[in-house]
Structure formats: structure tokens, C-alpha cells
Amino acid sequence: MVTGAAGFLGSHLCDALLAEGHSVIAVDNLLTGNLRNLAHLKRETRFSFLEQDICSPFDPGTTDYIFDFASPASPVDYMEHGIETLQVGSIGVFNLLELARKHRATFFLASTSECYGDPLEHPQKETYWGHVNPVGPRSVYDESKRFAEAATTAYRRYHKLDVRIVRIFNTYGPRLQMNDGRVISNFMKQALRGEDLTVYGDGSQTRSFCYVSDEVEGILRLAWSKAQEPTNIGNPGEFTILECAKEVLAVTKSKSGIQYLPLPQDDPKQRRPDITKARTLLGWEPKIDLRQGLELSLDYFRTEVESEPSVTHHVAG
């Protein structure tokens, strides 16, 4: 079972599980996801879809593995749906943990690098406890995920449930929401529309970006391993936001400029995974660098921009 299956990562995970020969029950309430992401699986006999909010108890039948990818994930979405975000990481996760217990299934939690907050340690290892503002605007997401990790670990500790926790770092690729407010989608969209790229602050804050096929491969390696503790999966290649903007301009061959705006509150200044654990434990590391990943994503973003209604865009390239 994959929850959040109609979203960006969940849908790619469904594809990868089906490609490995598994059967998949996909669950989503379509809060931020879109059935378009699963349309290509309509005729797949090993695939079924259930429209369901995981915050209400449910049981779609026997399952041996629950992948929980249900949660608003982008800052735009979790700030708009703050309460739902807190609920899905608490009530929703409890419901799934109980389901996993009932079916003796393994529970896999999609957690996040946001657990590290605005980190004081760089790069971030799994042993770092984080630096999170519990009442800041991002806290609905950060604390929801930290709680979800605590709940997952408690079920392991008290009920001997078999669990995995992945801390996902910024991931991008086809099916990423266009209006998610994250760096790559913003820049690609703006570049392809011929608009200036918006950089918050002076652009010297850094991010790491993992291409979706690398991320999903890491997730599956972790899933089939015995590692019960949180594990970082992300690309350690670090770019300043300004460098990222320049990569996007090069790949899209866009003539857009750069517009600077003030830095939002609690925006992390640095974020980069230490993937030593994933390397040694899972033999995993990302293969696709930012330039290649942007090239692989270009067709998707171009199609999305070209299908936008109304406004006339100056499409580059």
C-alpha cells in the first residue's frame, strides 16, 4: 500500500514497485495530489486506487508493506493546509501504524530533512537532533514530521513493529507540482515563461537537489534493508540558490533575468545531507547531477507551461 500515491513522489514509487513485480493499493484524498499522476496505470491489473483520507480509520485488506507518503509537502501547501498537515502526521500516521500492526506489515515513513530545521550542523547526519522553531510558520510541517518519526519509533519500541524512516531531502523531476513554491519548479516555470527568476535574500543560501529516480531507488533500497533508524536519502551536491538559477537558465536557454526579494521567515540557510549511512548500509548514492536532472525534467515543465491557460508566455528556447 502506498499513501499519498497521487502525489509527486508517491506516484513515482507506485511505478517503481509495479516495475519490481509487486501489487499496489494506492491511497490518496487528492488534497494536493492529482489523479493525472496515476492515469497511466489505469489498465494495470496489479494496481488499484482508493480515494481516502488516512486521518479516518480504514482497512483496504491484507497488505505486507505500507509506504506512507501522504502529507502536504511544499511550503505553499502546508502553510495553506496547516491543520491538515499536523493531523496527517499524527492521526493519519497512528491509523497507518495500527493498520500495519493488524496486518503484520512493515511501516515505511516518508520523513524529511525539515526535521533538522535551520541546522547548526553542516552537512546533516542522522544523529543531529535539529534546530526547529516549534511555533514558526513552518512548524506545522516540521513538528508533524518529527512527531510522525516519534510515533513510528514508539510502535517499533513498544509493539516491535518493523519500521523504516527515510529523511528525504529536496527532490525534483517530472510530476513536481508547478505551483509548489519550491526552488526548481519556480525557476523552471519562470525561465520557460520568460519571466525573471525570483531569488529570496542574496541567493547565497544553499540547497541540495536530488533527481526523483535517484530518490526512489534510495527509498526502495532502504525499504528492502533491515535499517530501522532514520536514514537520509538526498543528493549531497550543494548549490547556492543563485548557482541553481544559472543552471536553470542554461538548461532552458532562457533570457530571463533575476529578481531579488526579501528572505522569508525561518528559511533555512543551508541544507545538505550527509549520506555516509546510505552509502555504507545500502550501497546507494545518487547518479544524476543537477544539470542532467534539469534536462530530464525539461519536457515535463515545458508541457506544463505550454498548457497553462490565458496569459501569453514568452516561451524560451
Ligand SMILES: NC(=O)c1ccc[n+]([C@@H]2O[C@H](COP(=O)([O-])OP(=O)(O)OC[C@H]3O[C@@H](n4cnc5c(N)ncnc54)[C@H](O)[C@@H]3O)[C@@H](O)[C@H]2O)c1
Ligand atoms: N518532494 C520532496 O522534495 C520531499 C522532501 C521531503 C519529504 N517529502 C515527503 O514525501 C511525501 C510526498 O511528498 P510529495 O513531494 O510527493 O508531495 P505531494 O503533495 O505531491 O504528495 C502528497 C500526497 O499526499 C496526499 N495527501 C495529503 N494528505 C492526505 C491525507 N490526509 N490522506 C490521504 N492522502 C493525503 C496528497 O493529496 C498528495 O497526493 C510527503 O510525506 C513529504 O513530506 C517530500
